[in-house]
Amino acid sequence: MTPEKFDGEGFFAALDAERQSRKLTWKKVAEQAGVPASSLTRISQGRRPDVDTLAALCQWSGLDADNFTRTGSSRDVEASPLAQITVHLRADPNLSKDGVQALEAIIKAAYEQFRKS
Template identity: 70%
Template sequence: MQDSNDIALPKFDGERFFSALDATRSARGITWKKVAEQAGVPASTLTRMSQGRKPDVDTLSALCAWSGLKADAFISSQPRQKPETLSEVTALFRADPNLSKEGAIALEAIIKAAYEQIRKIRG
């Protein structure tokens, strides 16, 4: 039983995700074995997903990259929280192919320090 003060935890809809994967597979005219090869995931994992098991984070990432699906489209929670600005900036720096890992970390440190200082002044 959920207390009225409890926050609803986000849930990943694995069934809906698998259905969307199946639609992608079908549209591309390939077998599940081929999906596994192209996405770089074990075929047995796809079989387990077809039986209602949820993928682990690495499998989810590989299947999203293969299919073009966005994982957050299959996560339900109401209301959805707006991401923190610093977490979005950090993710952008880490994804930037023009930055080395060390460069991204250095920029994060600079931005975080400036952000915290300005936020303190304002708040």
């Protein structure tokens, strides 16, 4: 499988459309998203955002980062059940970080125990 490529140009275009729909300056976008304005400048110049900046901008805009990744294959890839469980556990506001880690360890151990060979 070909490694995934991030469509930075597409991401920036979608981000700009969201900025325009909210009638904001890039400075305001940076403030509201909690990212440095220089990061937005770099993205506009075709450089990839770091993961924290990407996450903050996706959260601010409502964009899904998955829409801006592509592979050389047309086959859709789905995350493993363990990865999906981890995402859900970490998104649960009712669990502490230690609680999430404990549950992950329990579930992974049980999964390995009962997984078909």
